[in-house]
Amino acid sequence: MELFELKQGIDVFCIRAPSFPEGVTHPHKSLHALISYSKKRTYFGISYPNPEEGIIHLAAANELKIGELRAHGLEEFRIEKGTYISITSYNFMERIPKIGEAFNKLMAHPQIDPNGFCLEWYLNENDCRCMIKSK
Numbered sequence: 001m002e003l004f005e006l007k008q009g010i011d012v013f014c015i016r017a018p019s020f021p022e023g024v025t026h027p028h029k030s031l032h033a034l035i036s037y038s039k040k041r042t043y044f045g046i047s048y049p050n051p052e053e054g055i056i057h058l059a060a061a062n063e064l065k066i067g068e069l070r071a072h073g074l075e076e077f078r079i080e081k082g083t084y085i086s087i088t089s090y091n092f093m094e095r096i097p098k099i100g101e102a103f104n105k106l107m108a109h110p111q112i113d114p115n116g117f118c119l120e121w122y123l124n125e126n127d128c129r130c131m132i133k134s135k
Contacts, residue, residue, distance in 0.1 A: 001109065004086040004131060010079040012044055013069035014058035020047065021100075027059035034072060040064055045120030046077060047103075079119065084131040085109050092128040102130040111135050 015027035015034075024045070035041070044060040060077060063069045070076075087102040089095070103118050109132070116133035123129055 001085055001087055001105070003134070004084045004129065006079070006081050006084060009081045010042065010062055012042075012046075012060035012062050012077050012079060013072070013074035014046065014060040014077050016075060017057035017059070020055035020057045024057045024059075027057070031059045031061060035061060035069065038064060039124075043122040044079070045122075046079075046117055047120075048117035080133065083134040084119070085112060085134050086129050086131040088123070089128045089130055091126050093126065099128060099130055103132070106130060106132045 015030045017023040017027045042062045046058040050056045089098045089102055111134050113133040113135050119131040121129040
């Protein structure tokens with residue numbers, strides 16, 4: 001595990017999964033169908049508990065041009081700046097269960113923010129930084 005400092009917040013636009021964990025690929029595919037892939041764009045997965053609905057999972061991306069994603073009426077979310085505890089999962093597409101294992105380790109860390117969320121930051125097509133905000 002390592003600390004990662006997010007120096008500024010990131011506003012993202014999201015598509016919600018119909019279920020968790022079974023439905024998590026659906027919003028990612030929908031998001032990629034809606035916007036063209038760009039190495040300049042940042043892609044995320046965001047998961048958090050909701051007492052009424054269980055685990056909420058969002059596929060998210062930032063805008064490259066102001067208003068390009070807002071125009072689609074997508075859900076908005078702000079990833080707050082701060083210190084995050086992280087584990088990087090390399091070649092995650094070949095080892096998707098490793099992402100869940102990384103979050104299980106992170107959630108057991110005594111310094112995570114109890115009001116935080118699980119953040120998957122897709123660094124590129126192969127690697128994913130799994131993060132939870134620190135207290």
